[in-house]
Amino acid sequence: MYDLLLQHVDVLQITNGVPSILSRHDIAIVNRRIAAIAPQISPGLARETLNGEGQIAIPGLINSHAHTAMSLFRGVAEDVPIEEWFNNFIWPLETNLTPEDVYWGTLLGLAEMIESGVTCVADHYFMMDVIAQAVQETGMRALLAWTLFSGADESDQLARARQFTKQWHGAAGDRIRVWMGPHAPYTCTPSFLRRVAQTAQELGVGIHIHLAETAAQVTQSLSAHGRSPVVVARDAGLFDGPAIAAHAAHVSPEDIAILAGHGVAVAVTPKTEMKLGIGVAPVMALREAGVTVALGSDGAASNNTYDILESARLLALLEKLRSGNARAMPVGATLELATAAGAQALGWQNEIGVLHVGARADLALVRSGAAHLQPLHDLAATLLYSAQPADVSTVIVDGRILMRDRELLTIDKPRVLREVAARIERLTQRQTAQRIAVYPDARSA
Amino acid sequence: MYDLLLQHVDVLQITNGVPSILSRHDIAIVNRRIAAIAPQISPGLARETLNGEGQIAIPGLINSHAHTAMSLFRGVAEDVPIEEWFNNFIWPLETNLTPEDVYWGTLLGLAEMIESGVTCVADHYFMMDVIAQAVQETGMRALLAWTLFSGADESDQLARARQFTKQWHGAAGDRIRVWMGPHAPYTCTPSFLRRVAQTAQELGVGIHIHLAETAAQVTQSLSAHGRSPVVVARDAGLFDGPAIAAHAAHVSPEDIAILAGHGVAVAVTPKTEMKLGIGVAPVMALREAGVTVALGSDGAASNNTYDILESARLLALLEKLRSGNARAMPVGATLELATAAGAQALGWQNEIGVLHVGARADLALVRSGAAHLQPLHDLAATLLYSAQPADVSTVIVDGRILMRDRELLTIDKPRVLREVAARIERLTQRQTAQRIAVYPDARSA
Numbered sequence: 001m002y003d004l005l006l007q008h009v010d011v012l013q014i015t016n017g018v019p020s021i022l023s024r025h026d027i028a029i030v031n032r033r034i035a036a037i038a039p040q041i042s043p044g045l046a047r048e049t050l051n052g053e054g055q056i057a058i059p060g061l062i063n064s065h066a067h068t069a070m071s072l073f074r075g076v077a078e079d080v081p082i083e084e085w086f087n088n089f090i091w092p093l094e095t096n097l098t099p100e101d102v103y104w105g106t107l108l109g110l111a112e113m114i115e116s117g118v119t120c121v122a123d124h125y126f127m128m129d130v131i132a133q134a135v136q137e138t139g140m141r142a143l144l145a146w147t148l149f150s151g152a153d154e155s156d157q158l159a160r161a162r163q164f165t166k167q168w169h170g171a172a173g174d175r176i177r178v179w180m181g182p183h184a185p186y187t188c189t190p191s192f193l194r195r196v197a198q199t200a201q202e203l204g205v206g207i208h209i210h211l212a213e214t215a216a217q218v219t220q221s222l223s224a225h226g227r228s229p230v231v232v233a234r235d236a237g238l239f240d241g242p243a244i245a246a247h248a249a250h251v252s253p254e255d256i257a258i259l260a261g262h263g264v265a266v267a268v269t270p271k272t273e274m275k276l277g278i279g280v281a282p283v284m285a286l287r288e289a290g291v292t293v294a295l296g297s298d299g300a301a302s303n304n305t306y307d308i309l310e311s312a313r314l315l316a317l318l319e320k321l322r323s324g325n326a327r328a329m330p331v332g333a334t335l336e337l338a339t340a341a342g343a344q345a346l347g348w349q350n351e352i353g354v355l356h357v358g359a360r361a362d363l364a365l366v367r368s369g370a371a372h373l374q375p376l377h378d379l380a381a382t383l384l385y386s387a388q389p390a391d392v393s394t395v396i397v398d399g400r401i402l403m404r405d406r407e408l409l410t411i412d413k414p415r416v417l418r419e420v421a422a423r424i425e426r427l428t429q430r431q432t433a434q435r436i437a438v439y440p441d442a443r444s445a
Numbered sequence: 446m447y448d449l450l451l452q453h454v455d456v457l458q459i460t461n462g463v464p465s466i467l468s469r470h471d472i473a474i475v476n477r478r479i480a481a482i483a484p485q486i487s488p489g490l491a492r493e494t495l496n497g498e499g500q501i502a503i504p505g506l507i508n509s510h511a512h513t514a515m516s517l518f519r520g521v522a523e524d525v526p527i528e529e530w531f532n533n534f535i536w537p538l539e540t541n542l543t544p545e546d547v548y549w550g551t552l553l554g555l556a557e558m559i560e561s562g563v564t565c566v567a568d569h570y571f572m573m574d575v576i577a578q579a580v581q582e583t584g585m586r587a588l589l590a591w592t593l594f595s596g597a598d599e600s601d602q603l604a605r606a607r608q609f610t611k612q613w614h615g616a617a618g619d620r621i622r623v624w625m626g627p628h629a630p631y632t633c634t635p636s637f638l639r640r641v642a643q644t645a646q647e648l649g650v651g652i653h654i655h656l657a658e659t660a661a662q663v664t665q666s667l668s669a670h671g672r673s674p675v676v677v678a679r680d681a682g683l684f685d686g687p688a689i690a691a692h693a694a695h696v697s698p699e700d701i702a703i704l705a706g707h708g709v710a711v712a713v714t715p716k717t718e719m720k721l722g723i724g725v726a727p728v729m730a731l732r733e734a735g736v737t738v739a740l741g742s743d744g745a746a747s748n749n750t751y752d753i754l755e756s757a758r759l760l761a762l763l764e765k766l767r768s769g770n771a772r773a774m775p776v777g778a779t780l781e782l783a784t785a786a787g788a789q790a791l792g793w794q795n796e797i798g799v800l801h802v803g804a805r806a807d808l809a810l811v812r813s814g815a816a817h818l819q820p821l822h823d824l825a826a827t828l829l830y831s832a833q834p835a836d837v838s839t840v841i842v843d844g845r846i847l848m849r850d851r852e853l854l855t856i857d858k859p860r861v862l863r864e865v866a867a868r869i870e871r872l873t874q875r876q877t878a879q880r881i882a883v884y885p886d887a888r889s890a
Contacts, residue, residue, distance in 0.1 A: 071819075072820065073822070074818075074819070074820065074822065074827070074831065075821070075822040075823035075824075075826040075827050075830070075831070076822040076823070078775070078776055078823055078826040078830075079771060079772050079775040079776060080771055080772070081770070081771040081772065082771070085771070108816055108819065111816040112816045112817040115815075115816060115817065116817070271762065273766070274762035274763065274765055274766040275761075275762055275765055275771065275830075276765070276771050277765040277766055277768060277769045277770050277771040277773065278769075279766070279769070280766065300831075304826070304827075304830035304831045305817055305830070305831050306817070307817070314759075314762070316720075317716065317719035317720055317759070318719065318763075318766075320719055320720055320721070320722040321718070321719040321722055321724070321725065321763075323722060324722045324723075324724070325526070325722050326524060326525055326526040326527070326530070326720065326721050326722040327524050327525070327526065328722065330523070330524040331523055331524060369862070370560075371553055371556040371557045371560060371858060371861070371862070372557040372560065372561070372750055372751070372752070372834065373519075374516075374519070374553065374862055374865060374866075375517065375519065375520075375865055375866060375869045376520070377518070377519065377520040377521040377869075377873065378520035378521070378523055379520075381520040381523040381749070382519070382520050382749075385520070385523075385720075385749035385750070386519065386520070386745075386749045386750050388833045388834055388835055389817065389833055389835075390833055390834075390835030413816060416816070417814070417816070417819055420819060420820055421819075421820060424820045424822075428822065
């Protein structure tokens with residue numbers, strides 16, 4: 001018996017960066033995994049069938065770096081540089097957040113993610129316990145990291161992160177995993193980073209950290225430590241296990257060699273990095289060195305959407321422009337960043353990000369009939385360069401349908417929108433004297 | 446009496462690059478123009494009302510450079526450099542086109558444009574008579590230019606363009622205007638460009654031309670003529686009247702001064718220019734010099750969509766990245782490129798691209814309630830950075846509703862999709878010996 005049978009879909013597969021399509025195939029799901037992909041599978045053996053005619057089945061998209069609850073602050077700080085963005089807007093505003101706010105903000109962000117075909121997110125935030133609860137309830141897959149800052153309460157933070165890891169790592173049938181989330185080398189001392197790394201090693205989990213976002217951060221690190229942020233992180237032991245470095249926009253050839261040598265994945269968030277004018281990682285050089293490059297959305301306060309196909313499109317367009325080479329970041333390789341490479345970055349390689357027999361049933365169906373997608377000369381290119389999130393009709397995670405024909409089945413969206421609306425006036429009170437942390441002034445470097 | 450009354454909409458206005466919102470206003474339309482904008486207008490005076498609650502009224506978006514019928518070739522030539530794109534794909538494929546193909550391809554492209562809030566397009570193609578027919582039937586607004594190439598039949602081409610201009614310039618209640626469309630200085634001789642300029646002057650119309658798309662084109666022009674493409678165009682008299690220069694990616698300070706001095710508008714097509722890796726115009730320098738910069742989609746064979754908000758978003762992101770300044774191309778100024786600046790470029794300034802009393806009633810309503818748009822801290826930023834074409838619900842051109850609640854009222858979309866599908870196999874037969882023109886090999890420069 002099959003738990004779910006998807007019928008008559010065009011199945012996107014990507015092998016070594018080369019996309020191919022299995023036309024009009026069926027996909028059978030058993031026990032949360034893909035059990036069969038074939039031209040015709042008998043529906044008599046299926047508990048539930050879903051007619052996917054005229055739709056493309058794609059691996060669920062993977063968001064490798066996000067702050068999902070920041071959906072609450074979408075559009076709150078536009079056209080401002082990163083120092084002002086942090087010090088005058090985001091960090092003061094975040095002091096307003098209660099666990100209930102974070103819970104509803106996360107649900108809003110997850111609703112948007114599911115509606116755009118994202119099935120897994122690496123989330124880096126605080127009050128992570130309510131975020132884990134939201135992920136569990138919605139049926140999403142997530143890698144969660146509780147953000148840690150240096151300060152007087154380092155030991156308390158570590159104890160809380162340790163407790164959170166024990167409670168949630170592997171929870172919800174392994175849909176939820178937990179890594180350690182030191183914020184960044186500019187907000188954590190080297191000795192705190194070392195304690196975080198040791199805790200991660202003890203617990204057998206990885207590290208998710210912001211790294212070398214701006215040129216000024218590198219200058220400041222060289223001035224304070226005589227080493228780049230990447231070297232500081234390496235020296236603290238953060239790369240002794242699996243790790244995601246978010247941004248890594250400003251890395252030297254030596255930094256790149258370190259990332260490659262330690263198997264550190266880089267999560268590029270092109271929209272945020274362009275919008276804040278801080279620079280985008282040298283993706284071609286990273287990939288040539290063997291670094292896994294994945295894609296993230298960052299928070300909606302800088303990125304404005306959780307649309308990972310938009311991130312993929314931006315990155316390919318930017319790399320073609322920067323290299324002056326239209327062949328750079330071709331369609332298949334770019335789609336891989338948002339799927340298989342994301343899985344690799346999050347430690348879920350071969351389990352998600354691919355549509356193969358044996359993989360977890362995390363996938364999205366995309367309607368291909370709209371005027372803006374027709375005619376279909378190249379289905380993979382159409383996905384990357386023409387599709388909109390609204391073309392995603394159905395999303396399945398771990399074999400469970402989370403959205404069917406654009407209807408969210410696990411999130412009460414009207415209630416989420418009401419709860420968020422009710423909180424906005426209080427959340428936008430800004431007292432800049434009160435901040436989560438202080439972003440260092442670039443001029444002090 | 447009002448012909449149409451839009452009720453309870455949030456009205457986006459932009460003045461000198463600064464956006465403002467008139468909350469919950471009504472817009473009355475009389476005789477194809479906006480007759481009143483006020484908090485409450487009596488519906489008793491309206492022949493038809495439309496409840497726009499929860500929607501943003503924006504000026505209809507203006508696509509300042511497109512080849513609409515190239516929707517037929519969406520995705521046909523991916524990840525290839527411009528020489529190969531032209532010589533091995535587009536120009537051979539275009540020899541397959543019949544007038545009927547161009548007609549249906551144009552309808553497909555116009556359907557996509559209307560569905561994404563575009564109300565006016567500057568189209569540059571051939572078999573322009575069937576394109577004019579399609580524009581007339583759909584109710585769109587367009588500035589049409591019949592593409593001209595140097596060759597043995599220059600006089601015939603000029604005669605045809607002259608005849609086309611006489612027939613269609615000012616047609617459909619002035620929804621359709623015609624300019625001359627010399628293809629580019631690399632496909633037209635200086636003497637032919639001079640004849641085109643003289644014809645345009647005689648007819649009292651402007652010029653729409655491709656200019657300085659690639660660095661190689663500039664090198665070739667310097668080598669062949671001792672002058673840049675901009676100087677060649679100026680010397681031919683192409684800038685003696687109104688003109689749109691598409692791309693202008695590679696312009697010197699002298700070129701920029703010429704464009705500014707002659708009031709030539711530049712239509713930037715950022716997605717195409719990034720995707721082909723050919724470079725994007727120095728938008729900040731052009732604007733500082735006083736050049737009107739507008740936005741285009743180019744054809745779907747390079748751009749893959751006709752989504753002008755996507756072009757606007759790309760341009761702002763790119764300028765922030767290139768300048769390292771998050772304040773560059775702020776939200777209001779960027780939205781202006783897609784609206785008022787487009788109107789200026791096409792010679793329709795103050796008539797379209799603005800929501801003011803007296804302007805033509807060309808506008809779109811955008812639903813603001815979706816999860817990916819909420820909460821609404823900054824409505825203009827949400828439009829630019831979060832909205833999708835699918836959020837556009839209703840489109841009005843010249844006071845006539847072309848789309849209502851996502852339903853196209855002037856295009857039989859199922860029939861268009863069927864007609865396009867029936868043509869694709871024939872249209873994708875590629876015989877590279879047969880071409881519209883030959884793109885010069887960069888190495889020959």
